[in-house]
Amino acid sequence: MKITNLVAEKSAALVPMNLQIKAGHLVYKAKRKAGLIKEFPDFVEAPVPDVATLKLEDIDVSNPFLFKQNRWESYFKRLRDECPVHFQKNSPFGPFWSITRYEDIVYVDKHHDLFSAEPFIIIGQTPKELAMEMFIAMDPPKHDVQRQAVQGVVAPKNLKEMEGLIRSRTQDVLDSLPLDKPFDWVEDVSIELTARMLATLLDFPYEQRHKLVYWSDLAGGGAEMTGGSTDSDELFKGIADMAKDFSSLWRDKAAITAAGEERGFDLISLLQSSEATKDLISRPMEFLGNLILLIVGGNDTTRNSMSGGILALNQFPDEFVKLKNDPSQIPNMVSEIIRWQTPLAYMRRIAKEDVELGGQIIKKGDKVVMWYASGNRDERAIEEPDQFKIDRKSARNHLSFGFGVHRCMGNRLAELQLRILWEELLARFDKIEVIGEPERVQSNFVKGYSKMMVKLSAKQ
Amino acid sequence: MGNITFIENDGTQHVVEIEDGKSLMEIAMANGVPGIDADCGGECACGTCHVIVEDKWISSTGSATDEELQMLDLTPERAPTSRLACQVNTSEQMDGLVVHLPEFQM
Numbered sequence: 101m102k103i104t105n106l107v108a109e110k111s112a113a114l115v116p117m118n119l120q121i122k123a124g125h126l127v128y129k130a131k132r133k134a135g136l137i138k139e140f141p142d143f144v145e146a147p148v149p150d151v152a153t154l155k156l157e158d159i160d161v162s163n164p165f166l167f168k169q170n171r172w173e174s175y176f177k178r179l180r181d182e183c184p185v186h187f188q189k190n191s192p193f194g195p196f197w198s199i200t201r202y203e204d205i206v207y208v209d210k211h212h213d214l215f216s217a218e219p220f221i222i223i224g225q226t227p228k229e230l231a232m233e234m235f236i237a238m239d240p241p242k243h244d245v246q247r248q249a250v251q252g253v254v255a256p257k258n259l260k261e262m263e264g265l266i267r268s269r270t271q272d273v274l275d276s277l278p279l280d281k282p283f284d285w286v287e288d289v290s291i292e293l294t295a296r297m298l299a300t301l302l303d304f305p306y307e308q309r310h311k312l313v314y315w316s317d318l319a320g321g322g323a324e325m326t327g328g329s330t331d332s333d334e335l336f337k338g339i340a341d342m343a344k345d346f347s348s349l350w351r352d353k354a355a356i357t358a359a360g361e362e363r364g365f366d367l368i369s370l371l372q373s374s375e376a377t378k379d380l381i382s383r384p385m386e387f388l389g390n391l392i393l394l395i396v397g398g399n400d401t402t403r404n405s406m407s408g409g410i411l412a413l414n415q416f417p418d419e420f421v422k423l424k425n426d427p428s429q430i431p432n433m434v435s436e437i438i439r440w441q442t443p444l445a446y447m448r449r450i451a452k453e454d455v456e457l458g459g460q461i462i463k464k465g466d467k468v469v470m471w472y473a474s475g476n477r478d479e480r481a482i483e484e485p486d487q488f489k490i491d492r493k494s495a496r497n498h499l500s501f502g503f504g505v506h507r508c509m510g511n512r513l514a515e516l517q518l519r520i521l522w523e524e525l526l527a528r529f530d531k532i533e534v535i536g537e538p539e540r541v542q543s544n545f546v547k548g549y550s551k552m553m554v555k556l557s558a559k560q
Numbered sequence: 561m562g563n564i565t566f567i568e569n570d571g572t573q574h575v576v577e578i579e580d581g582k583s584l585m586e587i588a589m590a591n592g593v594p595g596i597d598a599d600c601g602g603e604c605a606c607g608t609c610h611v612i613v614e615d616k617w618i619s620s621t622g623s624a625t626d627e628e629l630q631m632l633d634l635t636p637e638r639a640p641t642s643r644l645a646c647q648v649n650t651s652e653q654m655d656g657l658v659v660h661l662p663e664f665q666m
């Protein structure tokens with residue numbers, strides 16, 4: 101009797117969350133209709149010009165087609181060589197600084213006292229009505245409290261427990277792939293494996309795991325955020341849906357614990373057991389923010405590393421031979437894949453005071469973008485950076501996970517997933533052949549693939 | 561020349577020679593002591609060179625600085641004498657120093 105009451109009470113408190121998002125959507129639509137919100141124009145694809153034809157001040161690396169058309173390397177090389185701390189005055193996202201050398205990026209990432217991660221870490225912005233609170237976009241001390249509450253879910257100890265499960269799910273996926281016949285690696289392997297992983301971490305209904313992928317893709321993809329192509333109405337609907345599903349997941353978990361069952365080790369259970377976050381459900385924007393952060397954080401990134409590794413070994417076939425001769429290189433290669441791919445191209449900061457860097461004065465309040473994708477190809481820090489070498493020395497010294505207090509919380513999980521994937525691939529396949537050119541994602545933030553046709557040959 | 565002992569979580573000991581002026585992290589890496597990743601190469605920015613200094617040695621190594629604590633706060637294995645090995649400069653006076661490695665680096 102008591103338990104049911106408690107649950108009923110809780111659910112009453114919960115109703116507002118998805119309604120709140122819906123209300124936000126109505127406000128947004130009304131404002132848009134009244135002309136109070138300037139509609140952010142969709143990006144129209146045009147061929148990206150040769151960077152050598154541009155004046156320095158006209159170089160705009162926020163162009164969401166730079167990665168899609170695979171023209172980014174020459175752009176960032178020119179900035180690194182000629183103007184490593186570069187100001188772009190007139191981008192569609194407003195003025196911003198680009199930090200393009202390895203050493204300068206470490207400096208900015210480390211100095212949260214000089215460069216704030218608030219309010220967003222993308223070049224653009226999300227609609228105000230959807231402004232989630234996530235610790236990736238909070239400064240200490242608030243950041244530290246929130247991160248500590250959830251980091252146990254991906255702590256190495258927990259991962260050790262999960263390794264067997266990750267492996268068997270990977271084996272299932274690989275065993276179902278066709279042989280000697282092209283298929284889309286992105287859809288059938290990279291997306292499928294990351295969806296299974298996320299469902300495990302969140303203890304989300306397994307058969308509905310593709311919703312997690314859908315929400316994550318929505319959350320990272322608006323034109324005014326990262327130059328992507330998500331429609332803002334679809335975004336509102338998706339987030340409202342997500343609010344509903346996660347509230348009921350929270351409610352179910354709370355009810356199970358209240359009934360005296362042992363608490364699980366999934367993300368929601370962890371949140372419910374920590375003093376700082378046990379009432380998180382009553383702070384909807386923070387609740388959703390934390391969940392979105394984990395879903396987005398663990399989705400595109402690992403997915404695109406899974407695809408990127410395949411592409412790298414096709415572009416550097418000698419390395420695949422080396423790998424087959426010495427599978428003990430897998431862990432080192434995983435770091436090299438993550439460097440070479442750099443799944444998240446940057447993180448953005450705001451200067452908290454005037455800062456001199458690379459001979460330029462960054463003014464208080466200016467946007468500062470740390471281009472990890474560029475730093476990871478900086479010949480000043482990394483030898484032959486455009487080469488993919490599975491046995492690269494100091495392969496772990498890359499920027500892809502960021503540095504400082506925001507350093508990627510999921511880095512060990514990502515490495516584990518990739519290591520297992522490669523161990524299982526080598527056990528099964530002799531040839532992994534990319535057919536044709538992959539299709540790349542439209543975004544200035546997510547550096548990844550939307551389609552990559554692959555043909556497998558079985559090991560003899 | 562003095563020695564430093566690194567003890568892995570499973571009890572395995574590694575005795576290495578002090579190289580004056582080098583950091584504890586650099587000495588560990590140069591001698592192939594397992595369990596230190598040093599992903600940021602000594603910038604105090606990754607937290608993957610975590611060591612726990614034996615109590616009686618903490619006065620000679622000194623305690624973690626505020627900058628180190630920022631990173632150390634992120635690891636569940638943090639102890640009162642935790643340090644980031646890249647931030648500890650070694651000297652002959654540390655002959656006999658014993659440090660423990662955590663089970664996992666962040």
Ligand code: HEM
Nearest residue numbers: 235236397398401402447501502503506507508509510514
């Ligand atoms: C190859 C895969 C991955 C890459 C390249 C990556 C990259 C990043 C980067 C660049 C940051 C920000 C670092 C900074 O600001 O200095 C970050 C933060 C974060 N990542 Fe990852 N990530 C990956 C996988 C994951 C996974 C699997 C998860 C979770 C399941 C995850 C969860 C997070 C979280 C929660 C943060 C915020 C940390 C904070 O602000 O304290 N990431 N990640």
Ligand code: FES
Nearest residue numbers: 602604607609646
């Ligand atoms: S090597 Fe990164 S903190 Fe010491």
